Amino acid sequence: MPSPTEPAKRCLEVGRTKKTVTLSLFVVLALATGAAESWFPLPLPGVRLGLANVLPLFALLLFGAKEAVAVAGARLLLSFFLTGNPFALLCSAAGLACSLPLSILLYSKFSGSLSVPAISVASAEAFNVGQVAVAVMLTSTPALLACLPFIIAAGAATGYVVGRLAEIMDKRLREKYL
């Protein structure tokens, strides 16, 4: 959770119902974005652009760590139920395991020196590393690691975009609510 001495990073104070509805909306939006971005061809299977990560990040900025985890977790499970692809599930789960804790940690401890886009970049990279590691282990093909530079570059790009987007959305919403 954000530390008390951090300025202007208050969790949004809303009633439980409103929060639940909002978070569900986020999950749905994440699923939709995820479905839309799966059309984009990537050299690795089960590896996605990660644009849908704007939603958990947004939840983190707006509400806090617990909510971000909830959105990310719900999205993971639901997208597995929808697509039935256990390998994408494994890759994404591994990715989340690497990136969620990282983004929560960076946001709560380092938001003085790290901008939101930068945090997003770091967590996107962590996510991709997790995904690639699992893909490599499942196919026993270390040669897949040759895609790393591409993945790293793509991660930086989408991470930045996602972070910036989340930041803007966060500012706008606070202006509206506060």
Place this chain on the structure above:
Amino acid sequence: MPVDRKHAVRAAFLVMFFVCAAIAVWFFRSSGVGMNSGSRDGLSMDTLVSVLVHSRQTPNEINLMLDGAFELIDGFDKKLSMHDPSSDVSRVNASAGLAAVKVAPETFEALSSALRIAEVSGGAFDPSVGPISTLWRVGDRENPLTEIPKADEIEATLSLVGYNMVSTEAPDKIFLENSGMKLDLGGVAKGYVSGEVGDFLRANGVESAILDLGGNVLVVGGRPDGEAWRIGVQHPLKPRGEPICSVAIRDSSVITAGVYERFVEIGGKRYAHIFDPRAGRPVEGNLLSATVISDDPAVGDALSTAFMVMGIGSSKELAARLGVEAIFVYSGEDGGVEVTTTDGLEGRVVMIGNETRR
């Protein structure tokens, strides 16, 4: 507090940097950089010998070691060869029916392995097959056979063949009980020697090597990049060097006996130089080659020959009992070439091209 944060961030990046550095180092190591290698080709035991060694020794040390390996091979050739009159085998043959002969321990070991396989294969492999080889003029380039030996010639020869007539007295005496008997260790010599060379290399600290002794392949460890060695099995109908399938092995040997290697053609028919010691005749049938994968190359060598005589069914049973694996290549009903293996090779044999495996 700002200082703490900066330190933590820096620490995180240092960690990441080292992780990447570690990965980079692992890439380097697994690609084999930093190891030296040496290879040498030569002629010995009447065939091509090729040795490739990867090791952390200096190139000079590797060279000396290769010298040693080839000396070892030549030394064994002198003892085991049938053609050199001063070899152990020739001396034993010369004293057949007369007296026991004292031989080098290595000769004794090679013969012992051969006798063991003779026993478990019920005589399908037999080191006392010398008289049959002579009858069919195997290895006689000046006087090749022009006519199939007659039945009574074969009968007479068979009375001189039988591993139970070979007496041994540990640690180094061999006695052939009947005059006219002849030892022919050709079916086990190359395997035995390759095993000795492998031990020699290991004793010198080599962790990765591949030795090709006239088609008998032995490997030490795996490839320097960490993967297993991939050894092909000769396609019986294609030129030498073209494999029909391959198998990945470590610290093991792959030895093949095939009807396509040495044979004599009489009256338009091919007679392979692989004999059934109990019948005195070359093997017949649709089995084109038998390959044995085993830790003991002497056993592998002898068994590959035995399997050619025994046929696929009995061979698979024997292989299972002895704990070796085998690959059989045979001509199928439709004229094509097919491959079958022992169960332990399930999933380990790679077919090359479109040949089928059953």
Place this chain on the structure above:
Amino acid sequence: MKLGDKILYAGLSIIFLISCAASIFFLRGSPNDGDKNGANFTLEIVSRGEIIKSFDMPDLSETESGSTIELREGGGFNILSIEDGAVRMVSSDCPGGDCLRMPPIWSDGRVIVCLPHKLVIRLRRDGNGEVDAVSY
């Protein structure tokens, strides 16, 4: 840009460069790589980490274009098509169908992966059908 940002991006750039170097190294294969003369590739089909089939590409390219390889591995069914020296996955019953969307491969080191079926299809530049020695 905040200070932490600069550090992050700097560190990331370093990692990126290292991964480029490692990747180039990897794609180049072992130090004993053979001749560089054009189209002598080997198509390898790897199931669960073990190579199960291996084809010489020239043999395959010479057959009428549209030659196919059917694979029943990893609990599924895949069809590879080889056309004009390029290999692609044309049919697969795996969930997600990622492998169908991977670009066709025609050069050394490129792969097509069907993760649900644990299949990796790859091309290797190599003269000899990939064996270190032949036992005869």
